[in-house]
Amino acid sequence: MGTTSKALSLLRLFSGSQPEIGLTELSRQSGMNKATVYRLMSDLAEYGFVEQVGADRMYRIGPGVMRLAVLRETSVPLRSIAKEHVSALAEEIGETTHVSQVSGDELSTLTYAYSTKHGTRVTMEDAERLPFHATSSGLSVLAYSNAALVDSILSKPLDKRTPQTIVDPQQIRDELKRISLRGHAESVSGFEQDVHSVAAPIFAGGATVCGALAIAAPVGRVNGALRSRMIAAVQERARMITEMMGGAMPVSPDSA
Amino acid sequence: MGTTSKALSLLRLFSGSQPEIGLTELSRQSGMNKATVYRLMSDLAEYGFVEQVGADRMYRIGPGVMRLAVLRETSVPLRSIAKEHVSALAEEIGETTHVSQVSGDELSTLTYAYSTKHGTRVTMEDAERLPFHATSSGLSVLAYSNAALVDSILSKPLDKRTPQTIVDPQQIRDELKRISLRGHAESVSGFEQDVHSVAAPIFAGGATVCGALAIAAPVGRVNGALRSRMIAAVQERARMITEMMGGAMPVSPDSA
């Protein structure tokens, strides 16, 4: 594995639930020697990708990534456009909404909004990685992705997150076909027990899928009427986000 | 120069005025061999830091940086807090406002807002690097930075952007002392001809300066009354941003 790849892979270890990580723990999680990790993190720090904080000198993501994010949003303003829509959608439907984004073979939460309508709600974690196979967002993205990504995802061991999680590749492929015909994905307890979610894909740069918009609600609150409203609203908002970014809805899957 | 550093230095070549760069041009600007650039960019692309677009396969910043930016904002929400304040301040004062952020020895524009009050305005460029010595933002940051950063910046050749740009290190040091006493910096045509700007520092993580808030207006519109309002407003808003991030105004400079 190349040196640059090793350094970048260290950045992937940070998460919403673990925003700060010490040197020895980074070595443990990455499987790299502590001296190697120290050198790589020093290089990353020099360019602002990480910084050390506190008396125990824990690492966290640094300010240097912000300039790159600003540049990214100049070209593909997914997060800034999505932010407004997830807020409006959360208030319209009264449930948690979120947008996730594809980067290579990873899907991660970009922004989310809670509704104040209920005392309980489905909660989110910043920048959380979502499994493609077990979430409505992931499935709606796969339904419009090229065969290479689908094959890559389905050829790896699929985690059975809940008793309801589908992990048979052929069953997933069949479901992807159905999703591409109806334009949205739906998951009941596939990722988290007792959470019902629906998602629709978002496209950029022509008809390339770049993420998904989803609504998530406790199973007990989702009756037929709410379910219909969720489906219609998530598809309409996803279409609006796509249009605002100058993207286009595709004519068929495997269009990439 | 280490391999990781070479790769990361390539990312610095992207800007608001040059969001897409081809392979050969990257080689030219970086001084590295084209084969080397190709390999390094391939590694960066694998982790989502860059992607290639268009028939000519130009590189641009990729989606992978967004997850890191979300994590960064979880710890230091400077951009999201600043965004609201620069909008409000632009409407309050009627001029262009912006927040910039320090990353190592670089200062770059994080977010900005225009006022709709006038037909002409000072314009900004996304993620633009700002020289410390020639901008009110840069000077207000230096006035509260540790001696190592000040020495580093002032030991390099300073660019005389306009006839009014101060480039004598001793004069700048004297000005930094005055800025730290009054709590704001002011620049008239120091960075751009006929632009008058005032800035105040923003602190995070205790009393560490992390950026600055600035107002910029055409020289001809800045009379005594407007100038006083600009100074008072930028200091008050910078203090509010600092407090919202859990930072603290310092008691004296060189406190880091």
Add this chain to the structure above:
DNA sequence: CCATATCGGTTTATTATATGAACCAATGGT
């Protein structure tokens, strides 16, 4: 239409950089 220039991309002998076992100082817990 042809020659030339320029681009993105590739190869591999040679060169440069990275690695990690062993070590150190500091800190916290028993």
Add this chain to the structure above:
DNA sequence: ACCATTGGTTCATATAATAAACCGATATGG
């Protein structure tokens, strides 16, 4: 006082990176 664990460092050895030269494709000018 002892032990465990942390962040940080060193340098002989191992590994990866480099870049001159090359290729195919495309665009341009004569």
